[in-house]
Amino acid sequence: MLDRTDNELSASASVIELGMILVLLCAAFFMQFFYNELPCPLCLLQRIGFLGIAFGLLLNISYGVKPLHYGISMLSALFTMVVSVRQVFLHIAPGSGSYGPPVFGLHLYTWSFIAAAFFMFLNIALVVLAEPLKRFHVYHEKAVAILKHLAFLLLFIVAVANTVTTFMECGFGQCPDNPVKYQYTAGSDVRPGGGSEFQQA
Amino acid sequence: MMLLLFLLLTLSIGLAWFQYYRFSIVLFLLNLGLSCMWFLHHATSKLPLHF
Numbered sequence: 001m002l003d004r005t006d007n008e009l010s011a012s013a014s015v016i017e018l019g020m021i022l023v024l025l026c027a028a029f030f031m032q033f034f035y036n037e038l039p040c041p042l043c044l045l046q047r048i049g050f051l052g053i054a055f056g057l058l059l060n061i062s063y064g065v066k067p068l069h070y071g072i073s074m075l076s077a078l079f080t081m082v083v084s085v086r087q088v089f090l091h092i093a094p095g096s097g098s099y100g101p102p103v104f105g106l107h108l109y110t111w112s113f114i115a116a117a118f119f120m121f122l123n124i125a126l127v128v129l130a131e132p133l134k135r136f137h138v139y140h141e142k143a144v145a146i147l148k149h150l151a152f153l154l155l156f157i158v159a160v161a162n163t164v165t166t167f168m169e170c171g172f173g174q175c176p177d178n179p180v181k182y183q184y185t186a187g188s189d190v191r192p193g194g195g196s197e198f199q200q201a
Numbered sequence: 202m203m204l205l206l207f208l209l210l211t212l213s214i215g216l217a218w219f220q221y222y223r224f225s226i227v228l229f230l231l232n233l234g235l236s237c238m239w240f241l242h243h244a245t246s247k248l249p250l251h252f
Contacts, residue, residue, distance in 0.1 A: 041243060044203050048236050051210050055229055058214070063222060072226070075233060083240055152218040159214050163207040175203050 009133040010126050011144070014060040017122060018151055021054040024115060025158050029165075031108065037100045038169055038179040042087045046112045047162055049083060052076025053119050054155055061148050070127050077123065080116035084109045099178075206236055 028047060031037045039047065056073030060066070087109040091098050100108055126133070168182045169175060209232040216225035 041203060042240075044207075045236060045240055048206055048210060048232070051214075052229070052233060055210070055214060055217070059217060059222075059226075062217065068226070072229065079233065079236065079240075086240075086244055152214070156211070156214050156218065159207065159211040163204065163211050166204050166207050170203055172204060 010065045010130060011061055013122075013126055013133075014057040014065070015144075015147060015151065017119065018054050018057045018061065018155070021050050021057070021119070022154055022158060025050055025054075025162075028108070029161065031100070031103075032165065035101065038182070039165075040087075040099055040177065040179065041175045042083055043099070043109070043112075044162075044166060044175065045083045046080050046087075046109065046116075049076050049080025049116065050112075051155070051159055051162070052079065053116075056123075058151055058155055061144075061151055065130070067127065070123050073123050074120055077116045077120040081113055081120065084113035084116060088113060202235075202239055206232055206239070209235070 025047065028039070028043075032039060053073045053076045056069045056071070056076060059069040059072065063069070087099070088107075090096065091107070091109075098107055103111065106114075166175070168184045169179055171183045209228055213225045213229040213232060216228065
């Protein structure tokens with residue numbers, strides 16, 4: 001439980017980091033449903049990576065700050081970085097196309113790499129500064145106990161939502177490299193002209 | 202395969218929520234391992250690589 005942790009500021013930092021990841025994953029859902037951008041297999045792997053980062057932080061919040069939890073987060077961040085950089089390299093050559101529209105000038109997989117690198121360095125900083133941070137007392141136990149269950153609930157909902165949409169998109173089989181429609185919905189092609197601009201991802 | 206990965210991840214989070222700490226970590230590491238294997242397969246299956 002959080003009230004047993006001896007590193008309150010690190011646990012609070014985990015709460016903030018977790019919130020940022022939830023916003024990121026919700027933004028991915030926003031792109032998926034409001035811009036009809038179906039996630040490619042590599043995009044889904046990146047979502048798994050971000051959920052993994054969040055899982056490590058969630059353990060920090062619930063079971064106390066431990067190196068194992070940071071290890072889980074950092075392994076997941078490394079995995080996300082590798083997957084997203086692979087996707088960046090798939091589309092880096094001129095004429096190789098892209099996957100999805102750019103957001104603020106960069107594609108989502110590039111943002112994904114930047115975000116994963118950010119979380120990686122943030123976690124490294126928190127591990128390095130673990131001892132000095134122990135001096136600070138920043139939160140109220142009752143508030144954090146509520147926050148812990150809220151974090152679990154939100155992350156669980158996001159994970160379930162991802163599972164459901166993955167099932168809608170891929171069914172029980174392999175996901176298509178360049179998905180243009182859901183397999184289990186009444187609609188037809190959800191991305192008009194899908195596949196014309198987009199390459200294998 | 203991707204569905205299985207998300208199911209494992211959801212299960213890990215659910216188990217951690219209900220205090221099955223070690224089991225959730227084992228399940229999560231299994232999920233990460235499978236994700237890496239899937240990624241390596243995806244990254245190398247279409248290339249003329251010989252290891």
